[in-house]
Structures are given as structure tokens and as C-alpha cells.
Amino acid sequence: xxxxxxxxxxxxxxxxxxxxxxxxxxxxxxxxxxxxxxxxxxxxxxxxxxxxxxxxxxxxxxxxxxxxxxxxxxxxxxxxxxxxxxxxxxxxxxxxxxxxxxxxxxxxxxxxxxxxxxxxxxxxxxxxxxxxxxxxxxxxxxxxxxxxxxxxxxxxxxxxxxxxxxxxxxxxxxxxxxxxxxxxxxxxxxxxxxxxxxxx
Amino acid sequence: xxxxxxxxxxxxxxxxxxxxxxxxxxxxxxxxxxxxxxxxxxxxxxxxxxxxxxxxxxxxxxxxxxxxxxxxxxxxxxxxxxxxxxxxxxxxxxxxxxxxxxxxxxxxxxxxxxxxxxxxxxxxxxxxxxxxxxxxxxxxxxxxxxxxxxxxxxxxxxxxxxxxxxxxxxxxxxxxxxxxxxxxxxxxxxxxxxxxxxxxxxxxxxxxxxxxxxxxxxxxxxxxxxxxxxxxxxxxxxxxxxxxxxxxxxxxxxxxxxxxxxxxxxxxxxxxxxxxxxxxxxxxxxxxxxxxxxxxxxxxxxxxxxxxxxxxxxxxxxxxxxxxxxxxxxxxxxxxxxxxxxxxxxxxxxxxxxxxxxxxxxxxxxxxxxxxxxxxxxxxxxxxxxxxxxxxxxxxxxxxxxxxxxxxxxxxxxxxxxxxxxxxxxxxxxxxxxxxxxxxxxxxxxxxxxxxxxxxxxxxxxxxxxxxxxxxxxxxxxxxxxxxxxxxxxxxxxxxxxxxxxxxxxxxxxxxxxxxxxxxxxxxxxxxxxxxxxxxxxxxxxxxxxxxxxxxxxxxxxxxxxxxxxxxxxxxxxxxxxxxxxxxxxxxxxxxxxxxxxxxxxxxxxxxxxxxxxxxxxxxxxxxxxxxxxxxxxxxxxxxxxxxxxxxxxxxxxxxxxxxxxxxxxxxxxxxxxxxxxxxxxxxxxxxxxxxxxxxxxxxxxxxxxxxxxxxxxxxxxxxxxxxxxxxxxxxxxxxxxxxxxxxxxxxxxxxxxxxxxxxxxxxxxxxxxxxxxxxx
Numbered sequence: 001x002x003x004x005x006x007x008x009x010x011x012x013x014x015x016x017x018x019x020x021x022x023x024x025x026x027x028x029x030x031x032x033x034x035x036x037x038x039x040x041x042x043x044x045x046x047x048x049x050x051x052x053x054x055x056x057x058x059x060x061x062x063x064x065x066x067x068x069x070x071x072x073x074x075x076x077x078x079x080x081x082x083x084x085x086x087x088x089x090x091x092x093x094x095x096x097x098x099x100x101x102x103x104x105x106x107x108x109x110x111x112x113x114x115x116x117x118x119x120x121x122x123x124x125x126x127x128x129x130x131x132x133x134x135x136x137x138x139x140x141x142x143x144x145x146x147x148x149x150x151x152x153x154x155x156x157x158x159x160x161x162x163x164x165x166x167x168x169x170x171x172x173x174x175x176x177x178x179x180x181x182x183x184x185x186x187x188x189x190x191x192x193x194x195x196x197x198x199x200x
Numbered sequence: 201x202x203x204x205x206x207x208x209x210x211x212x213x214x215x216x217x218x219x220x221x222x223x224x225x226x227x228x229x230x231x232x233x234x235x236x237x238x239x240x241x242x243x244x245x246x247x248x249x250x251x252x253x254x255x256x257x258x259x260x261x262x263x264x265x266x267x268x269x270x271x272x273x274x275x276x277x278x279x280x281x282x283x284x285x286x287x288x289x290x291x292x293x294x295x296x297x298x299x300x301x302x303x304x305x306x307x308x309x310x311x312x313x314x315x316x317x318x319x320x321x322x323x324x325x326x327x328x329x330x331x332x333x334x335x336x337x338x339x340x341x342x343x344x345x346x347x348x349x350x351x352x353x354x355x356x357x358x359x360x361x362x363x364x365x366x367x368x369x370x371x372x373x374x375x376x377x378x379x380x381x382x383x384x385x386x387x388x389x390x391x392x393x394x395x396x397x398x399x400x401x402x403x404x405x406x407x408x409x410x411x412x413x414x415x416x417x418x419x420x421x422x423x424x425x426x427x428x429x430x431x432x433x434x435x436x437x438x439x440x441x442x443x444x445x446x447x448x449x450x451x452x453x454x455x456x457x458x459x460x461x462x463x464x465x466x467x468x469x470x471x472x473x474x475x476x477x478x479x480x481x482x483x484x485x486x487x488x489x490x491x492x493x494x495x496x497x498x499x500x501x502x503x504x505x506x507x508x509x510x511x512x513x514x515x516x517x518x519x520x521x522x523x524x525x526x527x528x529x530x531x532x533x534x535x536x537x538x539x540x541x542x543x544x545x546x547x548x549x550x551x552x553x554x555x556x557x558x559x560x561x562x563x564x565x566x567x568x569x570x571x572x573x574x575x576x577x578x579x580x581x582x583x584x585x586x587x588x589x590x591x592x593x594x595x596x597x598x599x600x601x602x603x604x605x606x607x608x609x610x611x612x613x614x615x616x617x618x619x620x621x622x623x624x625x626x627x628x629x630x631x632x633x634x635x636x637x638x639x640x641x642x643x644x645x646x647x648x649x650x651x652x653x654x655x656x657x658x659x660x661x662x663x664x665x666x667x668x669x670x671x672x673x674x675x676x677x678x679x680x681x682x683x684x685x686x687x688x689x690x691x692x693x694x695x696x697x698x699x700x701x702x703x704x705x706x707x708x709x710x711x712x713x714x715x716x717x718x719x720x721x722x723x724x725x726x727x728x729x730x731x732x733x734x735x736x737x738x739x740x741x742x743x744x745x746x747x748x749x750x751x752x753x754x755x756x757x758x759x760x761x762x763x764x765x766x767x768x769x770x771x772x773x774x775x776x777x778x779x780x781x782x783x784x785x786x787x788x789x790x791x792x793x794x795x796x797x798x799x800x801x802x803x804x805x806x807x808x809x810x811x812x813x814x815x816x817x818x819x820x821x822x823x824x825x826x827x828x829x830x831x832x833x834x835x836x837x838x839x840x841x842x843x844x845x846x847x848x849x850x851x852x853x854x855x856x857x858x859x860x861x862x863x864x865x866x867x868x869x870x871x872x873x874x875x876x877x878x879x880x881x882x883x884x885x886x887x888x889x890x891x892x893x894x895x896x897x898x899x900x901x902x903x904x905x906x907x908x909x910x911x912x913x914x915x916x917x918x919x920x921x922x923x924x925x926x927x928x929x930x931x932x933x934x935x936x937x938x939x940x941x942x943x944x945x946x947x948x949x950x951x952x953x954x955x956x957x958x959x960x961x962x963x964x965x966x967x968x969x970x971x972x973x974x975x976x977x
Contacts, residue, residue: 051338078336095342
């Protein structure tokens with residue numbers, strides 16, 4: 001088993017953000033959004049993901065936890081239906097779990113497709129606009145209370161299968177990540193604010 | 201006049217025969233041919249690999265001097281251009297086409313290649329496990345990327361194989377191209393079509409890289425300041441050849457001009473200056489012919505180095521021409537000096553004869569070359585040269601050149617004291633010298649400058665090209681048996697990797713499994729109906745759409761019926777690698793599999809010896825080359841010592857009196873001692889080339905000492921004898937002294953050693969060998 005009993009105990013707490021007090025707020029826009037996202041140093045949450053794909057007969061619903069530590073650590077622990085741990089740490093991705101034997105390790109700088117997918121999420125969490133800009137054409141709609149960040153892939157090999165990523169949220173908090181693929185598949189991840197004892 | 205015609209006729213006949221033999225000789229440059237006959241299989245195969253193996257095809261490129269995005273587009277433009285050139289098997293710069301060949305091969309043959317293709321993988325439970333794993337992958341953050349191939353490859357063979365093929369190793373990518381981590385240089389790795397030893401083809405390939413880079417640079421804005429650096433075995437080889445050519449041409453030309461000017465001044469006859477080349481030219485031709493007849497081939501090193509070794513034959517002519525007195529016939533002079541000349545030549549021949557018994561083919565060839573060369577040169581001097589000297593020839597300018605020598609000999613009591621002090625200091629310096637006298641670094645022997653070696657190491661490190669140190673080597677009767685044995689070793693090696701005794705390994709069977717294994721894989725793949733039935737049952741309860749997996753069914757059916765893979769199916773980069781892992785050596789097939797990051801060499805060696813086929817060797821390349829080098833060094837020393845002893849014997853036989861032998865041998869010993877002390881004090885470490893240089897000092901210096909010892913000051917022939925020695929030494933110092941300016945370590949070492957040593961021989965011989973003035977004879 002990959003999960004010890006301890007990690008199974010998920011304690012739901014409030015999402016804590018170290019956001020600066022709302023003093024002298026500039027007009028709302030992409031840069032202020034990035035700044036407020038960058039204020040978050042650590043965060044953890046539970047997620048529910050609903051996935052459709054041509055190879056799936058029915059939508060795949062998976063649940064698990066997310067852990068983030070600024071600026072480059074991200075862990076996605078899928079608990080149901082099949083356990084799997086995805087870890088990003090300093091540019092290296094590890095996939096562990098499943099039934100395929102040993103963990104698979106990928107270096108982000110080796111594959112622009114994996115790098116694009118992962119950076120889309122990590123750079124958003126970190127409020128790292130230059131990194132987002134490298135892989136995506138970035139635009140924003142909405143307001144501070146309800147914003148949407150639209151990412152359109154630049155790299156042809158990434159755009160070959162990824163249509164777009166749309167991230168929505170309010171203030172410095174992310175609510176959903178919607179990933180649309182070229183083949184008509186779609187993945188909508190909803191993030192419930194909460195903290196888990198799943199710290200890095 | 202009869203003997204003259206006979207001698208000239210015979211000489212021309214022999215020269216013609218030697219010329220014919222030399223013309224038909226095969227000249228080899230492969231280092232393997234220079235090694236001892238007794239070299240181990242591993243040493244022989246490795247030496248062959250160095251000059252012709254996969255590693256010799258590698259060219260490493262770095263583009264620097266511009267902002268990262270500009271470097272990236274330069275890299276891409278250059279790669280695209282070079283991929284059009286037939287001179288390159290593949291061009292890897294980190295972009296997608298870089299890996300397309302290998303990825304296509306793996307993708308299209310994954311069911312023949314993957315080690316996990318067994319019947320159980322395609323049973324209902326096997327497929328169910330695979331599909332459950334696919335759900336996990338889909339749920340991960342990489343689900344979208346991974347999901348792309350699931351319809352073809354639900355059992356995840358590709359992911360497993362890419363791990364095995366070392367996918368995901370290499371430098372970081374920035375803006376779509378490989379970069380150093382600081383983003384200051386774009387990196388490319390090329391494989392040339394021609395092997396490393398085909399220097400002409402390599403030179404063309406390198407020139408084409410340079411041209412294409414220049415053109416790529418001119419098309420990209422802001423790239424004007426960018427520059428290209430190249431490294432790799434072929435770059436070294438071509439550059440060494442160029443430098444050698446340049447150095448040899450430039451320095452030899454200067455040396456020849458200097459010596460010719462001296463000789464022209466002394467002889468006052470251009471014709472006689474040219475005549476002086478006859479002995480060495482005839483000797484070299486005879487040497488080539490003899491080596492070719494005895495060994496079947498002549499090594500490049502023998503040719504280049506051998507001519508240096510018989511350099512003393514240039515002196516033979518000098519002795520003859522300079523010692524011819526006013527009104528004397530050259531043939532009379534020759535009769536007068538012949539006993540000394542003959543003893544000098546015999547001494548050198550004796551010194552070189554020790555080399556004949558070396559187990560290094562190269563040494564043995566050099567020995568034979570110099571023996572035959574010197575005999576040929578001496579014979580030419582004796583029987584041919586006098587006939588060409590113009591009547592009444594007198595080297596009018598020789599004596600003025602020799603005045604320093606006259607003065608030195610006049611004050612030789614004082615000089616003897618100075619020499620004794622210098623010798624004592626030299627002995628003291630050698631005894632108190634701290635640290636190794638020997639140069640143990642193989643790289644120092646390589647003709648490549650240290651900065652170039654550093655660039656190569658940096659590029660290799662940045663590109664992740666592993667330093668191959670440890671190898672498994674074993675033999676098999678045919679290629680299929682070799683592949684099967686390689687497959688049988690896989691579990692043991694995997695176990696060692698799991699136990700962290702080993703970082704990784706590359707076996708030929710991972711690139712191309714044996715036919716037996718491929719057939720087993722095809723048998724393990726179910727037929728179309730069974731696969732569909734099993735798949736439908738396996739997918740029950742999972743949210744998969746079985747219809748979407750038609751590509752999987754089609755791929756399995758296709759590979760079940762496909763013809764088996766052969767080496768011809770490999771993409772160029774893999775074919776090259778495969779050929780270096782499985783080598784056709786003589787009648788046998790040899791597997792040479794590199795091991796990476798060996799933590800516990802003896803543990804790995806034991807585990808492999810227990811598991812592997814009989815005769816499996818675990819080879820530490822560093823140890824092998826160290827052993828080879830030590831062997832080389834100790835042989836060089838043994839040969840030098842043996843050579844010196846034989847020289848003493850010959851001198852004793854020729855001079856008969858021990859006091860006379862001492863008068864000739866002692867100054868030579870002193871000169872060699874002082875030379876090695878000077879070289880050591882100058883910071884140089886003794887190399888095998890210097891030992892060869894010492895032998896050369898003794899060969900050339902013994903002639904000086906013999907002439908010194910033979911004529912007392914004040915006797916009639918004395919001034920001209922001294923002038924001939926002085927002239928000979930000046931020419932030698934000019935020629936070898938200029939060689940010491942060469943950038944090629946061999947030439948530099950030999951040049952410096954011989955120039956210093958022969959000058960010291962002249963000095964020591966003059967003050968020590970010269971007999972006391974005899975008033976009455």
C-alpha cells in the first residue's frame with residue numbers, strides 16, 4: 001500500500017493564506033492577480049476532478065488532495081478510484097503508484113509537453129507570469145471577486161493535444177482548473193478550500 | 201672505374217627494389233596495431249573501438265556568444281541544415297526530430313522489444329491491472345499527456361521502454377534546444393557517418409559543420425557575435441593531423457633552412473649540401489622496405505618517428521665532407537675516417553637492436569626500421585657518396601664555425617671542473633626530486649593541448665555523455681548466441697541496479713532482442729479474437745470505452761505477424777550504438793556492454809562472474825590503460841638500459857682498452873644525466889618519448905665522442921675533425937631545437953631532449969674524451 005493510515009486521516013481545516021492586508025490596492029488586473037497569487041507560500045486542499053475522454057465510456061471522477069509549497073513544490077495525491085501520487089519538486093516530476101511497477105521520473109526541461117502541462121498549474125499557483133508567458137498566451141476576464149485566467153498553449157507540440165486551460169477563482173484563491181484537450185476530452189478540477197495533514 | 205659503376209648500379213637496384221616494396225606497403229594508423237601481440241581481448245577490442253567504434257563518430261558542438269533565444273534558433277537552424285547532409289547519421293540538439301528516429305523504432309516495435317511481453321500480460325487479469333493503472337495515470341496531473349497514447353498502448357509498454365532507452369537524460373532544454381544550465385551555450389551532439397579514423401571524411405564533415413554554422417548565423421538576426429566550438433575524437437584527430445602537418449612543415453622547413461644555411465656556409469657548394477641527404481633518404485627507404493617485408497605493414501608512428509631516429513645519418517655526410525682536407529680525395533678521407541664512422545654506426549645499431557625484442561609491435565618496427573635505415577645510410581656513405589663529391593672539394597667555411605670548440609678544448613681543464621660540478625648538481629637534483637618522475641597521466645601523452653581536453657570534458661559533462669570506464673566483455677560463436685547471453689545477464693544486472701551497486705547498463709539485447717526472444721514475444725501476443733474477448737472482460741466495471749481501443753488491437757495483430765527485427769531495422773543512431781555493443785572480432789562475436797556508476801566494482805565483478813557465460817570479463821578501462829602504460833614505460837626503460845649495455849659491449853669490442861671505452865661512455869652518461877636533471881627541474885615529467893630521446897642522444901653523441909677520443913689537439917686532421925663535429929651538432933641542435941617549439945607533445949619532448957642532450961654531449965665529449973696533446977707519436 002502506498003498510503004499509510006496517517007495520510008488517510010484528512011483533517012479539513014481552513015485554507016490559510018498569508019495574503020497581505022488590503023492596503024492601497026491598485027486597479028484589478030493580471031499583474032495584481034499574479035501578485036496576490038504569489039503571496040501564498042504554502043497551501044493544501046482537497047479536490048474533485050471530473051474527466052471525459054474518447055477512451056472513457058463514462059466520466060471519470062477522482063478525488064484526492066493537493067499540496068503546494070512556493071515556488072516549485074506541488075503534490076497531487078489521488079485517493080480514488082485508483083491511488084497515484086504525482087510530485088513536482090524543483091523541475092522533476094515523479095509518478096508513483098498504480099500497477100505499472102516502479103516510479104516514473106520525468107525532468108520538466110526534457111519534454112515541452114509535460115513541462116507545459118505542469119507549468120500551467122505551478123506558475124499560476126506561484127503567480128509566476130514570466131513562466132506562464134513562456135508556454136502560454138495569457139489573458140484574464142472577470143473581477144477580483146470572480147476572475148478567469150485563460151491559457152492558450154504556444155508550443156506546437158503542446159498545442160497538438162491541449163486546447164486550453166481555464167483557471168477560475170476569487171482573490172488569491174483558485175476554485176477550478178478546466179483543461180480542454182484537442183480530442184474533445186475535458187477535465188474539470190474543483191478545489192475545496194481546506195487543509196490536510198499532507199505537508200511536504 | 202669498375203667498382204664505381206658496380207657500387208652505383210647495385211645502389212640504384214636496391215633503391216628501386218625498396219621503392220617498389222614501399223609503394224605496395226599498407227600503412228596503418230590504428231593504435232591497436234601498435235599494441236603488444238599479447239594484449240588481452242578486451243584491450244584489443246577497446247583499442248579498435250577507440251579508432252573506429254561508435255564513440256569515434258561523436259562530435260560535440262557548443263554555440264555561445266549570443267542571448268539564449270538566439271542560440272536556440274541558431275541551434276535549430278544548424279541542426280535542420282546538418283540533417284540534410286549525408287555526412288551525419290544524426291544530429292541531436294534536443295528538439296523533436298532529434299529523438300524521432302529512436303522513438304519511432306521503439307513505438308512501432310514495442311511488443312517485440314518490451315521485456316514484459318508474456319502471456320499473463322494479455323490475460324483478463326493482466327489487462328485489468330493495466331487498465332486500472334491507466335485510470336491512475338489519467339487522474340494524475342499528466343493525465344492529458346499520458347492519455348494521448350492509451351488507445352494504442354494501454355499496457356504502458358512505451359513508458360517502460362523509454363525508461364530503458366535512457367529517455368529523459370541529457371542537458372536542460374531552453375526555447376526548444378539543449379542548453380547549458382546557465383543558458384550561455386547551446387549544445388548539440390552529432391554522429392558522423394564516417395568512422396573516426398577516416399580523417400579525410402572527418403575533415404570534410406567538420407568543414408561542413410563550420411560552413412553551415414556560418415550560413416545559419418548570417419540568416420538569424422542578432423547572431424553575428426555567436427561562435428561555434430567543436431570537440432570529439434574526430435575533431436582531435438583532424439586537428440592533431442593539421443597541427444602535426446603545420447608544425448612539421450613549418451619547423452622542419454625552418455630547421456632545414458637553418459641547417460642548410462650552416463652547411464652552405466661551411467661547404468660553399470649547394471650541390472654538396474644536397475648530396476648530404478643521400479644517406480638518410482636511402483636509409484629511410486630501406487627501413488620502410490624491411491619493416492614492410494617483416495611485418496606485412498608499416499605503422500604511421502614507425503614512419504614518422506623512425507626518420508627521427510636515423511637522423512644521425514645526416515651527420516655521416518657532414519663528417520665526410522668536412523674532414524676532406526685541401527687537395528684530398530673524398531674516397532681517401534672516407535678510408536681514413538671509416539673505422540670511427542663504422543664504430544659510431546654500430547654503436548647506434550646496437551642501441552636500437554634492443555627494441556627488436558619488444559612485445560609492442562610498434563617498438564619492434566621502430567627497432568628494425570632504425571637498424572636497417574642506419575645500415576643503409578652507412579653503406580650509402582661508404583660506397584656511393586664519395587663518387588659524387590666534386591674533385592677538389594674543400595669545405596672552406598667549416599673551420600671558422602668551430603672556433604668556440606677550439607677554445608673550449610684549449611681550456612678544457614677549467615671546463616672539466618665546471619662539468620664535474622654541474623654533474624654533481626644534476627645527480628643531487630635527481631635524487632632530491634620529490635614526486636613522481638614519470639608522467640602517469642595518459643592524457644599528457646595525447647597530442648591534444650590541455651585547454652582542448654578541458655573543453656571536451658566540459659562538453660561531455662554538459663551533454664551527459666558518460667565517461668565509459670567499466671565494461672562487461674564476453675565472446676560468443678555467433679550474434680544470436682551473444683544476444684541470448686546478453687538477455688540472460690539482464691536479471692543479474694537489474695538486481696545489481698536495485699541493490700544500488702550499479703547506476704545502469706546498456707546491453708545489445710535491449711536495443712535488438714535475440715530472434716528467440718522476439719519469437720517468444722510473438723507467441724505471447726494473443727490472436728485478435730482472444731485479445732478482444734479478454735479486453736472486454738478486463739474492462740468490465742471500469743469506465744473505459746472498449747471501442748476506442750481499436751488501435752491497440754491493430755498494433756498487437758500487426759506485430760504478432762511482423763517479420764523479426766534485424767540490425768538493418770535499427771535507426772542510424774541505434775545501429776551505431778548496437779555495433780559498438782556487439783562487435784564482430786575475427787571469427788567471434790564480442791559483447792562489450794558499458795556499466796554506469798559502478799559503486800562496488802569487486803562486488804559487481806563477483807556477481808557477474810557467477811551469473812555470466814564462461815569467459816566473461818569485467819573490465820576497468822582505467823586499470824587496463826594504466827597497465828598498458830606502465831607496461832609501455834617499463835619496457836621503454838628496460839630497452840634503454842639493455843641498449844646502453846649493448847652499446848658498452850660494442851664500444852669495448854671496437855676500442856679494446858677500458859680507458860678508451862670510459863673516455864667515450866662517461867661523457868655520454870654525464871650528458872644524459874644532466875639532460876634529465878634539466879628536464880625535471882624545468883617541471884617536465886619523464887615520458888616514454890624522452891626515453892627514446894635519451895637513446896638518440898647516445899646514438900648521436902657517441903659519434904662525437906669517438907671522433908674526440910680519436911684525435912689529439914695539434915695532430916694534422918684535428919681542426920677539421922673538430923669542425924665536422926661542431927657542424928654536425930649545430931645542425932642537430934637547429935633541427936631538434938626547433939621541434940621543441942612544436943605544440944605536439946611527442947615532437948616537443950623529443951626535440952627538447954635531443955637538442956639539449958646532444959649539445960651537452962658535445963660539451964662533455966670535448967672536455968672529457970679529448971686525449972692529452974701528444975708531442976711525439
